[in-house]
Amino acid sequence: MARKIRNTLALALLGLLLERPMHPYEMASTLRERHKDTSFKINPGSLYDTVESLAKHRWIEPVETVREGNRPERTVYAHTELGRQEFIAWLDELVREPVAEYPKFVAAVSYLGALGPERAADALEERARHLAERIDGANTALEATVGKGAPRLFMIEVEFVRHAWQAELEWARATAAEIRSGSLSWPDHF
Template structure:
């Protein structure tokens, strides 16, 4: 895997948008939110402007022009450089091809599930089931109202579809673990039968 000068995935989002057309950062943020990309990228004005500055400093994007509309402040419009275009495509290709070992917080917490005791662990996981169920329902509604209604091509929401499938798998697994805790089939240190306390 390449040791990339820039690894912040918000930079990937900026580079992706500039594939379409030159934009200023305020427009970038608006377009990302309109396309529900705030589920994939942490978007706030400060981090977006910082990311743009880093991309300019590394020569991946460059200012194209500065414009002013009415009484609004001046806005700098940015575009890809040849280097930025190549880096974007190489980075995107690498991220898709090579699984990265990530450290999800839920996985870290699950490694110490036993500390809660069976009842508290089952209760906590049951609440997670509730949150996941709500998130899945909301995401299905979003996909149906955009892709299903034909207002956006499926390709534009493909990462949301991926997230939905990931949450569905997590939901099924979490429900199974709750069942195993409650019926005693998941062995628990400090209990005679492994189940309830």
């Protein structure tokens, strides 16, 4: 079935609205507080466009307009029954069915030989350093968020990403070590 909305930011917003109705600014703030910006690209323009699209397709609807102090009025949205059904079906599909995502790194690794042994090992070691920093950041985010009483389930994707980064880190280090030791042979024409 072709889904009308495929933007993963929409998935994040629909997930938040399971908790309670929110206005877009609160949605963005909550996603950032929970470090969801590691899983979803969050910027004001795309967030408001996504909210508009969800409302257009009747997956969410305005339920009230609020004003706090001198701030502008904000429209609070909630799920519609259709939106809740679509969210659950979409989520179920994404969890059950692996899809080819064509990551840029895999594309680059397929031509690693063009860098030559020294540059390839250097690049992998630098990537490993960046991955180690991301893993440390994920650990800090998990400790801060779950430590503040948020349910672990709210951060489960950070755990998943951390494990994926850990596996990539181990692979990058091992491959760089193979290149440095000469056990990963390099064709003469590179």
